[in-house]
Amino acid sequence: MTEIQNLDSVKTPGAVYFIFGATGDLARRKLFPAIYSLYREGKLGEDFAVIGVARRPRSGEEFRDDVYRSIQEFCRYSVEDDAEWSRFAEHFSYKSLDINNIDGYRELLQQTEEVEARFGIPGNRLFYLALAPELFGNVSFNLQKGGMLDSSGWHRLVIEKPFGYDLISAQKLNEELNQVFKEEEIYRIDHYLGKEMVQNIEVIRFANAFFEPLWNNKHISNIQITLSETVGVEERGGYYDNAGALRDMGQNHMLQLLTMIAMEPPSRLLAEDIRDEKVKVLRSLRPYASAQEVKENVVRGQYAEGESGGKTLPGYRQEDKVDPNSNTETYFAAKVYVDNFRWAGVPFYIRTGKRLPVKTTEVVVEFKQMPTNVYLGQKHKLEPNLLVIRVNPMEGIYIKINAKKPGTESQISPLAMEFCQSCQVGINSPEAYERLIHDAANGDSTYFTRWDEVATAWAFVDRIASAWAQESGDISTYAAGSWGPEEADQLLAQDGFHWWPVNGQEEDNVIWIKG
Numbered sequence: 001m002t003e004i005q006n007l008d009s010v011k012t013p014g015a016v017y018f019i020f021g022a023t024g025d026l027a028r029r030k031l032f033p034a035i036y037s038l039y040r041e042g043k044l045g046e047d048f049a050v051i052g053v054a055r056r057p058r059s060g061e062e063f064r065d066d067v068y069r070s071i072q073e074f075c076r077y078s079v080e081d082d083a084e085w086s087r088f089a090e091h092f093s094y095k096s097l098d099i100n101n102i103d104g105y106r107e108l109l110q111q112t113e114e115v116e117a118r119f120g121i122p123g124n125r126l127f128y129l130a131l132a133p134e135l136f137g138n139v140s141f142n143l144q145k146g147g148m149l150d151s152s153g154w155h156r157l158v159i160e161k162p163f164g165y166d167l168i169s170a171q172k173l174n175e176e177l178n179q180v181f182k183e184e185e186i187y188r189i190d191h192y193l194g195k196e197m198v199q200n201i202e203v204i205r206f207a208n209a210f211f212e213p214l215w216n217n218k219h220i221s222n223i224q225i226t227l228s229e230t231v232g233v234e235e236r237g238g239y240y241d242n243a244g245a246l247r248d249m250g251q252n253h254m255l256q257l258l259t260m261i262a263m264e265p266p267s268r269l270l271a272e273d274i275r276d277e278k279v280k281v282l283r284s285l286r287p288y289a290s291a292q293e294v295k296e297n298v299v300r301g302q303y304a305e306g307e308s309g310g311k312t313l314p315g316y317r318q319e320d321k322v323d324p325n326s327n328t329e330t331y332f333a334a335k336v337y338v339d340n341f342r343w344a345g346v347p348f349y350i351r352t353g354k355r356l357p358v359k360t361t362e363v364v365v366e367f368k369q370m371p372t373n374v375y376l377g378q379k380h381k382l383e384p385n386l387l388v389i390r391v392n393p394m395e396g397i398y399i400k401i402n403a404k405k406p407g408t409e410s411q412i413s414p415l416a417m418e419f420c421q422s423c424q425v426g427i428n429s430p431e432a433y434e435r436l437i438h439d440a441a442n443g444d445s446t447y448f449t450r451w452d453e454v455a456t457a458w459a460f461v462d463r464i465a466s467a468w469a470q471e472s473g474d475i476s477t478y479a480a481g482s483w484g485p486e487e488a489d490q491l492l493a494q495d496g497f498h499w500w501p502v503n504g505q506e507e508d509n510v511i512w513i514k515g
């Protein structure tokens with residue numbers, strides 16, 4: 001068990017980082033830039049090496065050029081100095097390998113031992129699989145067979161989502177991995193857990209006397225979690241058409257966010273204590289008992305042609321590598337209950353979708369009105385208090401309260417007090433992948449998903465997916481650039497609530513105090 005340390009300045013132990021899928025999109029956009037940021041901040045030191053692995057032929061020089069371009073395009077630091085770049089780049093080499101070719105692993109082993117000797121690395125090996133999940137099992141077997149796990153240091157497997165397609169496939173994958181790696185050696189990435197503000201939820205909740213006493217069904221009327229995207233499926237139509245919004249965002253990022261909001265305070269800040277609390281929330285999710293209950297509580301839709309910023313956007317069925325008759329959902333919203341003492345009766349409304357009007361991840365905690373109040377009534381329109389946690393792209397929190405409108409005799413107006421973290425000069429939050437690679441190298445699994453979390457989340461999501469699978473007829477659509485199907489508004493309206501405006505769409509009547 002690892003106690004969370006202040007990792008801000010912790011240097012990682014010397015290790016070789018294997019990036020399987022080194023010629024792919026994730027490596028280019030996220031992983032190389034993250035490794036460079038860690039290096040620039042002194043967190044990697046000089047006793048590390050990166051070996052890129054993929055089938056495509058690449059010389060070492062070509063690979064380092066790829067890495068350079070990816071950093072210049074996507075990293076929050078840019079390369080400014082030739083000498084510093086050469087010092088960094090010499091840690092990178094490439095191995096062309098089909099993951100099914102066992103002979104290739106023996107060559108990889110030789111290359112590994114060479115770089116370990118060269119950089120004084122004590123046999124620690126981190127295998128990052130930026131690959132399609134179907135390949136995870138074979139890579140693990142072949143790493144073992146090819147002698148890659150025989151060194152004297154630690155061996156860790158970092159794997160990307162999706163972890164399976166449903167509970168059964170996830171179990172199968174997990175069994176395969178467990179034949180080679182122990183649970184504590186497996187780091188399942190959910191990059192939302194690496195986001196600054198998702199980690200901050202814990203601090204906001206557990207380090208402030210005025211939130212925790214109110215954090216329950218006596219004071220909170222409902223919680224809204226929005227993960228909206230403006231993009232469509234881009235070039236990932238092949239994968240997405242098989243997954244859909246529920247599996248792509250719901251089973252993982254949304255439920256993980258929900259657990260961070262709903263979990264009990266852990267008794268200690270140990271990775272296992274925190275993950276124990278999160279899994280208890282997942283176990284407390286009220287399962288939908290029938291297809292009818294799914295229909296009543298979950299809304300889905302697919303984007304059709306629409307418009308945004310004066311541009312016409314194609315419908316989902318017109319996207320590249322998408323079945324022209326596809327019924328895959330690109331949006332879903334659900335009403336979810338956490339059936340425990342703290343949350344009994346409080347609806348959690350969650351929604352996610354592609355081609356929505358804004359890119360944002362936000363959590364809105366809506367508080368109950370006071371039971372009796374001299375200001376309630378005809379004359380005054382009191383709005384409920386809100387605590388809004390902005391995860392991305394804006395980072396920060398704001399609290400909405402009622403206050404006297406300045407200059408009026410007795411008019412009451414909502415007033416939002418905001419702490420915008422991303423607006424503060426000097427705060428340049430690390431990318432999620434920087435934190436997660438750093439944590440994995442330091443053996444801190446707090447912000448990675450444990451197997452029981454993954455399995456419990458699948459069990460919840462599978463009921464929705466199988467109810468949808470029984471439905472016949474075409475999925476309902478929403479115009480690209482809109483807020484999704486109208487039924488999603490009904491989901492809240494029937495309980496007397498509405499979705500609060502998110503990111504940059506604040507109502508005119510609110511007075512803002514920016515901090």
Ligand SMILES: NC(=O)C1=CN([C@@H]2O[C@H](COP(=O)(O)OP(=O)(O)OC[C@H]3O[C@@H](n4cnc5c(N)ncnc54)[C@H](OP(=O)(O)O)[C@@H]3O)[C@@H](O)[C@H]2O)C=CC1
Pocket residue numbers: 020021022023024025026027053054055056097098099100129130131132133160161162
């Ligand atoms: N891209 C993203 O933003 C995100 C991706 N993910 C996940 O990360 C993983 C990778 O995604 P992404 O980078 O987009 O995928 P890409 O298709 O862009 O890249 C796949 C990589 O796998 C390599 N590869 C495929 N087959 C083999 C093989 N048999 N042997 C060796 N290498 C192989 C390819 O290289 P080559 O063809 O040269 O062999 C390529 O480098 C997926 O699981 C995805 O779901 C998760 C979240 C976000």
Ligand SMILES: O=C1O[C@H](COP(=O)(O)O)[C@@H](O)[C@H](O)[C@H]1O
Pocket residue numbers: 229248249361392
């Ligand atoms: O995991 C995924 O996340 C992205 C959204 O991530 P964000 O950090 O930009 O909010 C999503 O576009 C993608 O479909 C999904 O696979």
